[in-house]
Amino acid sequence: MARTRTEYVCQSCGASSPKWAGQCADCGSWNSLVETQAMPRSSARAGGISGTAGGRVQRLSEVGTQEAPRASTGMPEVDRVLGGGVVRGAVCLLGGDPGIGKSTLLLQVLSSLQPRLTTLYVTGEESLAQVHLRAQRLGLANLDIPVLAETSVEQILAQLTQLKPAFVVVDSIQTLYTDTLDSAPGSVSQVRECAAQLVRQAKATQTAVVLVGHVTKEGAIAGPRVLEHMVDTVLYFEHDPGSRFRIVRAIKNRFGAVNELGVFAMTDAGLKEVSNPSALFLSRHPEPVPGSVITVARQGSRPLLVEVQALVDRSSIGTPRRVTLGLESNRLNMLLAVLHRHGGIALGDQDVFVNVVGGMRIQETAADLPLLLAALSSFRSRPWPSDWIAFGEIGLAGEVRPVAGGEERLVEAAKQGFRRAIVPDANKPRRAAKIDIEVVPVTRLAQALDQL
CATH class of the missing domain: 3.40.50.300 (P-loop containing nucleotide triphosphate hydrolases)
Known part of the structure; x- marks a missing residue:
């Protein structure tokens, strides 16, 4: 009878090793190798899809296609x-x-x-x-x-x-x-x-x-x-x-x-x-409050209105804190440096806390402009108008760069009753159909800050 062969399989990545080791050589995780019996050859095949042409090589143009029924x-x-x-x-x-x-x-x-x-x-x-x-x-x-x-x-x-x-x-x-x-x-x-x-x-x-x-x-x-x-x-x-x-x-x-x-x-x-998912991520304050800016985030093909909140306060410790919930913390540090260099506003001695209301996570760059506007609004104690929105990417040179799906974002904001939008110049509507919202295009960060 054939002797049963054992191997050590990583519980994190699935890599196998003939002998035990403290660290997985593939994924680097520690103490994850577990002794198991080797998989028989008959059952070790991957769950691939068999070719309908019996393994015959075909040109891509010759392959028939049809829409997948749903x-x-x-x-x-x-x-x-x-x-x-x-x-x-x-x-x-x-x-x-x-x-x-x-x-x-x-x-x-x-x-x-x-x-x-x-x-x-x-x-x-x-x-x-x-x-x-x-x-x-x-x-x-x-x-x-x-x-x-x-x-x-x-x-x-x-x-x-x-x-x-x-x-x-x-x-x-x-x-x-x-x-x-x-x-x-x-x-x-x-x-x-x-x-x-x-x-x-x-x-x-x-x-x-x-x-x-x-x-x-x-x-x-x-x-x-x-x-x-x-x-x-x-x-x-x-x-x-x-x-x-x-x-x-x-x-x-x-x-x-x-x-x-x-x-x-x-x-x-x-x-x-x-x-109406957009209503979940908006606080709808009775009156405008400092540090709150509404933006339009794009999740897949759906534009969603979310509220970006910022709290800027003088730091009581030597190293000011930078805390983000729902946004990338490293990007916050970069944007604050751009705000200092191209906006003339220094927040080096201030604690900055940023939160996206409703537990939403924004993984795109369209939240750069509303994040800086919310931080400046809190720092200057000047409320952002409740019927305004803003979106746009901020470059290291202080320019406001366009984002994908700008027109769809404006249409969603108009549906929710917003009346003015601060957007990149390249995202202003190009077609003849009018959108029931006033669009203010900007090309530089200083122009957007002037609106506040």
């Missing part, structure tokens, strides 16, 4: 994040903190899809009675959802072959195991092999599969990074502690735009879609 989930916010709906044969990975609402959202999606598509809910963490109790608490209109309590991936694949569902939810991938491996469920090798088998089944039968994934303490999906590369779509559930609002963000999507947002509110009856 099925609406009945929830517009979910459809937006997925790129327009559910795609047959697509595999989606949904991650989020425990108790954030992953299972609740997927049960609501299954209840909406069941009258139009054949579905299946596979649970490896809860009993069928617990799933039924949750469905009753949510008050779902349709309880005829096929459910399966199973953790063996071979048994799950057998049920998929027999039932032939069009939409499958697996909750969660960390609870599954395959008989071909002796490692415990949740290990890197088990997660990787179980996901590979489900991906192959989805591609072969054109079944849409949603995998629920656990997250680590840092907020990343637990397991090897190869898991995110194997699937077509990666979604993250985010929320601000103490808030009832939830945000579903698309990190990867082969069938749509990335960084799309879906906004929900957690209620006693489950997750409810928020029709």
